[in-house]
Amino acid sequence: MKFRFMTKRIILLFSMFVFLSNVKAQGKAEIALETFSQKYPQEKIHLVFNKNSYIAGENLWFKSFIFDGYNLSSISTSMFVELYDSNKMQISKEIVPLLNGQGSGSFTLSESLKEGIYYIRAYTTWMSNFSEDFQALRQIVIYNPSSTEKLVLDETSKWTASVFPESGTLINGINTKCAVRLQSKGITPSEWNGYIIDAAKPDVKLSSFKGFDQNVGIFSLTPKTGVKYQVVLSDSRGNKQVVDLPYVADSGVNLQVSTDNDAIKFSLKSKNITPGTVYKVIGTIGSQMVFKVASDKILEKTYSIPAEQLINGILQLTVFDEKESIIARRLTFVQPGLLKIKKPEIQSMKLDESPRALNSLTITPEQNNNAYTVMILDGSAENPEDENSFLSTLWLTGDITSKIDKPAQYFIPSRNNEALDALLISETWKRFDWRTIMSDRFPLISYRPQPYISYKGKVSIQGMPASNTELNLMFEIPEYGSKLLQVKTDDKGFFTLKGLLFEDAIKFSYQLNDPKIPAEQVQVIFQPDYSFVPLKKSLPESYYTLVQRHTEEQLSETVKRYVATKNTQSNIDEKAILIEEVKLKAKKKDLTKELNERLSSPLFKSMNEAIFDFVNDNNSANGYMNILQWLQGRVPGLTIESSRGSSIPRYRGSTINVYLDEMLLDPSQINTIPVSDIAMVKVIKGYFSGGFGGGYGAIAIYTKRGGTTGSLSDFAASTKLKKSILHGFDKEISFVSPDYNDQNFSKISQDSRTTLYWNPYIEAETKDQTGIQFFNNDDAKNFKLIIMGFDTKEYVPIYFNESIK
Template sequence: MAGKIISFLFLILILGNFQAQGKAEKAIEAFSEQYPQEKIHLVFNKNSFIAGENLWFKSFVFNGYELSKISTSLFVELYDSHKTQISKKILPLINGQGSGNFLLPDNVKEGVYYIRAYTTWMANFNEDFQALRPIVIYNPSSPEKLVIDDTSKWTASVFPESGTFIDGINTKFAVRLHSKGIEPSDWNGYVIDTEKPDVKLASFKGFDQNVGSFSLTPVIGKKYQLIVTDTKGNTQTVDLPDVSDSGVNLQVSSGNDAVKFFLKSKNIAPGTLFKVIGTINNQLVFKVNSDRILTQSYSIPTAQLINGILQLTVFDAQENIVAQRLCFVQPELLKIKKPELKSLTLNESARALNSFSIAQNPDNSAYTVLIMDGKSESSEDDNSLLSTLWLTGDITSKIVTPSQYFKPNHNSEALDALLISEKWKRFDWKTIMAGTFPIISYKSQPYISYKGKVSIQGKPAPNTDMNLLFSMPDQGIKIHQVKTDANGFFSLRGLIFEDAIKFSYQLNDPKIPKEQVQVIFQPDYSFVPLKKSLPENPYSLVLRNLEDEPDSEIQRYAITKNTQSTINEKATLIKEVLLKGIKRNKTQELNDKLSGPLFRGANETVFDLVNDNNSAQGSINILQWLQGRVAGLTLASDMGNYIPKLRGSTMNIYLDEMKIDPSMVSSVSAADIAMVKVIKDYFAGGSGGGSGAIAIYTKRGGITGSVSDSTVPTKLKQITLNGFDKEISFVSPMYNDENFKNISQDVRSTLYWNPYLKTEPKESPEIQFFNNDDAKNYKVILMGFDEKDYAPVYYNETVK
């Protein structure tokens, strides 16, 4: 399950007398291949909420630095501050992306709540790497109100570069602030020798609310202290580590062309053998093993690397760790694909129509689009897609506003100091070198999966054929056959449906009375309880006075909530959207009519030969026509027959949902084909096969594999299975429609939300939205991922 990214990251440099892999190299190779690590970014439709509102969210699931193909389902939970679960959802992941919503109860108390998101695969590893985002929910009717905690004291910690502080070696230190409340933004410090407290040996000013740095050359036997002070006069004294009389100090600088490092040492014999290993995303990208390592500097070229955290570890000849350091690759050259806005037509007048399009990017399949009143706050202001991908997805400690380190005017020196104060916690060298790896207790299943057991008169029914009967509108009854194993078990894997689905069942053997047959289903997935405590937050609750008035932002939320129900009732598609959607609606209607519930894929491409794609009518073989129209699909020739392959794996072919041999495809006239569907992932009708399928539906589609007697299911036992949670649509008013003219007040902070704006190969996605009553500019946020260059697609600017 190792990510594809390893193919172009791997630039190992071998120097000196290194000849064979040591324990460290073997351990990291095994860990990387067998235990890939996922991380999740969550973006919300706004930054805070009021009781009774809908909270919409979008998730990006990454495997290292690429969209994850490991998991196809996402578990999302809402907790209050006492760790009581309020709600939970299970959502499908399509190309590593998913979306959903929580309807916040009207009676929920004001407070800080938490949204937890994880995959089944992530549950095998440290909970700290799961997404756990605080959310502020206001409720003016609640007896208590939230106030910012600006009285809690802060503490400071010091971290020498690479973890060593050695006599006579000038050492860079990072100073890190921590507080339950709000860390000061303006602070400074200086270092003293405890024997001469009046002499400042080094002084510095904090970069931000997280970190500052200074350098010091120590003398053995001296005791050093750091004095840190904020503008309010709060002061803390911190002891620096004891000075060592020997050791190795790893010093690193990261530039646009290379990451450079060298080792400085004291009382280390010349010719001592050391090894330095560099890893990115738990993958080996650099190593040097030499007895001359203390006499020269080294450069790791960055041309073949990507942005991300590089971990450098120094080992001695016995493979003991003597120094470690994290740094960021090319902090001044962030590889971000910034979308270009075209045909920008903006109007700040109340309720005016605004529009723009996005320049084509064939390597980004979809955008997440959020447009807000320019004075409103976004969840991206604090922790952005960029900061999750490159920093907080792999760093579990509290970081104040991590998004600041990847904005256009970011401070790379501050980011470097931050990483000096951190350690890589995805794995522990000593543990994996000893051969101890994570225990896999939870295995990912494709989408929604169920396990079933068939019993006859209470005894398991081994190797038994059973028909599942689905009643489909306008199609009669769809049949899908399953076979039990030697113990009477079977499975349905890769189901993709929302809410619930009902079906009946019967054994193929007519001699067995249906009254003697029992079928039990249970989900082959589960929500995993949260074990750790919820993180601290900078808020506290105080009693609300009767005369307390909510601030202006909360008042705007209350007004918006009261008018949103009216908006929802009156929402209709504008004529232009209807015209664009007619073709897609007819295709969807055809797909719903012809394909059964087990032949649905989250990653499917539908070709409608009834309403479109007339060019297929002249094709001799429909597979030839498909080639070049589906990314990753190729054809191999085998004795005159075309064998479809997806990324090298052979795909099954189905005709009206019955599996056929590729040789039969040429006998099906394209003029008789109503629809072709290419499923690129798991689907239940293919027995969970991951190589996907090509499903061909004739204009008689639904006859093959169906029964005409619609009363059959009513005579049989019926089963209901629950699927993915359905997302409520986000609705905005359209003021060019008369139905919206009587909305009295519009103070929405979120003007447009689309978690999955799909792109077409030859079309520029177009976005239209209406202003509220008073916005004078707009915060436009576009997010996606370029899968060709492994780069985030990101735009976050305020436009006028």
């Protein structure tokens, strides 16, 4: 499978931090890595919810960011989201459209859900070709006071520990850092310590250390062959573990790494190695090679990789011998003390902690950021970003499959960089395995990304395939009339509709283009050209356990508040009869978006389109005789070529069609259309459903007098035809907040909302500042403001997660 969109991406990343030293001819490793990088890009997903836990009967909202390495992904245009209970029973599922690598949706949590731990799984079709361990699988707590059992934190499960020497080996006489990693089904202790002993002399402490956090600690040891070393660990509650260290080898190579803001330095320490042996070290970030050295003098030097030439992320250093066998490897983080994070520019902040007071702020747009996600919480509420944050998914957990407690802590201002380095000593890279790809064993591609939603149809006449037959599809779209689309079947009677972009369901009628064939003899069967992929692996263990609820037992303060909030939200929803009116009070009306909604039918909508508005902005086009000439140079990838007096539009080298009021038109006829008669032009990039079976790209021109010319004004023509329904993306539930300036909300008796504002997609590519307004609840004295975005040119997250007063 070829990824046209990947070529520029790879060149940009490689030129951004390539640093090759003493490069020789490519070996198996380099060739395998290049193949893997070009053909098998890998996506990862960050999920953020509107809050940490829920009560049965509430709505759950989520936002997703899909990354291809360290940039927002352009591979997938759809995301699958599934809700499971703790028994791996699927409760609900949705398909969500992705715009510039971002998507959002919601689930309604049934009143009948029992109290317990539930799981939300998110993945793309392309991700299904790789390990399920890299799919997003998040635990959520759902309370239900009517359940016979209640959730309590599991503080009784024992913890275990493992020791990981740096680069994997202990070698006689070589001082080596060793990471100690804790794991538990329940909660691991945050306060613990340990000491090292010779098992033959258990009363003599060789050295002592203290754990950094609930995940990891570190110590150094100069081992001797023949000695059995152990580490004795204990926590603040008196629990104790004794762990054996790996045996000590009398020869070998040990890779030692140190990282700071200026450089990553490494050296190879050896014992009893034949002089003149050639070793090769390859450094990779993701699946990109950023460093290489091969030399017979490598054991004598310390190498330094300039950090400013790299981006933040996990760097994997792998040592190969002359036969390209792996003898050592190590993960480290690039510039842990200098995280490249852009903060959004927040202005005009007006905060009032009074009950139900109006608060406001504005965000200045970033040039290379398409959209912001904004969430505002009661300052006393749990923060959904405290456990696993946008930053920790991008830089750590999206590529690490093992369980890490509170990974967000490694990317906060008060982070411990030494703890992160120790954590990475205990990890190995799982995105690809060197031995596997060097043996030409690459992932089996069973699932290919489809543009948005695609359907495959089969036409039959009296049960026999209708080969090479033209079929008329008449889509019934109340806002636009009926839209006629013509497709042609293949030799077996099949056809495909690609790039469908609509919510809920759309009705359509059909008939063959041949009037001689009676309609009753024709049958069209549709099936989605996409599928939810069953989850094979087991669900992860939870920090919680279920215990019997006593009849007279009082609810916790958290659950009491959730019950009150659910009742409050029900009242708010009832008051907000016209939800869109409530939304429009909080944001500026977008006239261009309104024009696009009015003129474009759903068949000519795409999440990858460039719109030019000639009603609200003249766009300086009146001096042009041909609108195609005006488009030249205004859309990246679009070129207009001249041939025999006609203008031929091409997108990224491929010829694309031109439509006038959604009717196919020869480009030569554009010369007859005065620019002054044009209301809107849109350039659709990629597949869309109106292009005769899913065309790849188009220029759609809408005239001021034509509107949606080519559409029928009523459904009369289709009443006698056979009808069917296609299902589109799942519709997201609107997040409704009260407007206490409106008297309709004045009778709400109690407001205990924890999420005061939620907007998963605020467009940022505007000249104007984005204004945000929200009303306080009854008791919040400060607020937590979370803003997320991404600079797609500098590969830098835009992130703000702070308490504000």
